Amino acid sequence: xxxxxxxxxxxxxxxxxxxxxxxxxxxxxxxxxxxxxxxxxxxxxxxxxxxxxxxxxxxxxxxxxxxxxxxxxxxxxxxxxxxxxxxxxxxxxxx
Numbered sequence: 766x767x768x769x770x771x772x773x774x775x776x777x778x779x780x781x782x783x784x785x786x787x788x789x790x791x792x793x794x795x796x797x798x799x800x801x802x803x804x805x806x807x808x809x810x811x812x813x814x815x816x817x818x819x820x821x822x823x824x825x826x827x828x829x830x831x832x833x834x835x836x837x838x839x840x841x842x843x844x845x846x847x848x849x850x851x852x853x854x855x856x857x858x859x860x
Contacts, residue, residue, distance in 0.1 A: 772812060779806040780813050787820055 774780035782803040785791050791800040807814050834844040 774812045775810040776806055779803055780810060782806075783813050783816060787817070 779802050782791060782799055785796075786800070786803050790796065791803060807817065830844050830848055831841050833839075834841045837844070
């Protein structure tokens with residue numbers, strides 16, 4: 766099945782596990798089957814992958830960059846600029 770745009774979940778029956786994946790509920794041993802299905806789904810579904818990346822940016826990446834900026838006496842904009850340029854460089858290099 767080709768990847769859909771980031772606006773449509775390719776399989777809502779599995780995509781419905783997104784909130785449980787975010788909350789950690791799929792990590793319990795009794796949910797292993799659902800977790801594996803969702804992990805496979807993430808490779809195929811642009812919408813769920815984008816939602817997960819957005820969530821991780823808001824809850825992990827941005828707060829970590831803000832803390833790093835505070836610790837180093839820099840502005841968030843300075844740190845974010847260096848961070849995004851590094852990502853762009855890695856993407857161009859195929860990393």
